[in-house]
Amino acid sequence: MMEWRNIIRGAVMGISDLIPGVSGGTMALALGIYKQLLEAINGIFSRNWKQHFAFLIPLGIGILAAVFTLSGLMEWLLEHHPKPTFFFFLGLILGIIPLLLRKIEYRKSFRASHYLLVAIAAVLVALTAFAREDGLDSVIQNFTAGDYIFLFFAGWLASSAMILPGISGSFVLLLLGAYPTVIGALSDRNLLVIGVVGCGVVIGILVMSRLIHFLLAHYTVGTYAVIIGMVVGSIVVVFPGFTSQIGTLLICLVMLVVGYGASLLIGRFDR
Numbered sequence: 001m002m003e004w005r006n007i008i009r010g011a012v013m014g015i016s017d018l019i020p021g022v023s024g025g026t027m028a029l030a031l032g033i034y035k036q037l038l039e040a041i042n043g044i045f046s047r048n049w050k051q052h053f054a055f056l057i058p059l060g061i062g063i064l065a066a067v068f069t070l071s072g073l074m075e076w077l078l079e080h081h082p083k084p085t086f087f088f089f090l091g092l093i094l095g096i097i098p099l100l101l102r103k104i105e106y107r108k109s110f111r112a113s114h115y116l117l118v119a120i121a122a123v124l125v126a127l128t129a130f131a132r133e134d135g136l137d138s139v140i141q142n143f144t145a146g147d148y149i150f151l152f153f154a155g156w157l158a159s160s161a162m163i164l165p166g167i168s169g170s171f172v173l174l175l176l177g178a179y180p181t182v183i184g185a186l187s188d189r190n191l192l193v194i195g196v197v198g199c200g201v202v203i204g205i206l207v208m209s210r211l212i213h214f215l216l217a218h219y220t221v222g223t224y225a226v227i228i229g230m231v232v233g234s235i236v237v238v239f240p241g242f243t244s245q246i247g248t249l250l251i252c253l254v255m256l257v258v259g260y261g262a263s264l265l266i267g268r269f270d271r
Contacts, residue, residue, distance in 0.1 A: 002054045009033060010062020011070075016089065017162055017169055018067060018074045025165040026231055030096045030263045033059075034165070035216065041209040071186055086240040087252040091259020093238060096165075096231055099263070104224040114225040121229025126236035128171065140181045148196050154178040155200025160208040162201075165227050169201075171237070 009031045017024040028034040036055065043052040077085045106114075140147050154176045162169035173179040178197075185193035215223040243249050 002058055004058050006033075006055065006058035007062040007065070010059040010064075011066040012062075013059070014063035014066025015070055015074060017063070018071055019078065019085075019089065019170060023165055023234060024063075024162045024169065026093055026096060026234060029100065029165050029227075029231070030092050038163075038209050038213045038216070041205060042213050044206075067186065071183065083240045083243055083248060084251050084255045086238055088255040088259040090235065090238050091256040091261070092263045093231060093234055093259075094256075095260045095263025097228065100224065100228050100231065104221060104228075109221045110225065114221055117222060117225040118229035118232065121226045122233035125230045125233025129237040139184055143193070148193075151178060151181070151193060151196050152200040154182075155197035156204040157200075159201035159204030163205055163208045163212065165231050165234075 009028075012031060013024040013027045016027040025034065028037050037059070040052040040055040043049065044056075046052070074085075104110075140151075154173055157176065158169035158172045158178075170179060173182055181193070182197055184190075185197070212223070243252070
């Protein structure tokens with residue numbers, strides 16, 4: 001039976017994947033479907049493939065619908081209201097952290113080594129906020145075979161990041177210099193470029209999901225410690241800075257609270 005409410009969940013993930021710095025994997029955690037998502041991806045080729053496709057198809061519909069229909073809206077929000085938009089996502093991310101800590105029962109399960117893993121993961125993700133962003137305006141116009149190979153592997157690397165909480169696939173594309181080309185292809189409906197990048201994304205997700213699923217099954221507490229650290233580190237990446245305009249600052253704080261409240265409500269609903 002199809003889980004049609006996954007269309008809405010997929011739309012939230014799709015919107016987040018459009019924004020450099022916001023991770024679709026983080027949103028999957030906020031929505032309470034991260035572990036189920038990994039199991040469904042890994043079960044595509046199992047005897048229960050119908051059950052897993054029933055979970056993934058509505059989710060995929062939501063993601064694709066958001067990517068193709070809301071990319072213009074997100075572009076407008078980021079251009080005209082960037083700080084309130086990022087503060088909303090910042091609130092969502094902040095709301096995830098207590099949910100993860102409670103789920104792993106960190107007071108009972110965490111040792112000194114786990115706190116160290118949290119710190120290391122947080123620092124590594126936070127450092128991406130200071131990475132170069134030279135590729136913002138480098139749009140590929142005349143595609144060569146080498147360009148298509150590059151875009152395929154860019155999609156592969158970006159999708160590996162998408163499935164990881166705290167790391168933004170869009171930000172990886174930005175660092176690689178492929179983000180403006182991919183966004184332009186989505187806006188222009190360049191099916192060849194979309195198909196090449198899409199193939200890389202699918203393969204990357206299949207490979208990375210198996211690795212994360214294995215780690216969660218065999219090194220549960222340590223994996224959760226790394227995930228929590230990555231989510232904490234993503235706060236630095238997403239944080240857009242404060243503003244001196246009182247009105248905008250108040251709106252940002254309201255959006256922060258709204259995002260935090262939405263994250264807690266989603267967590268309670270799915271629990």
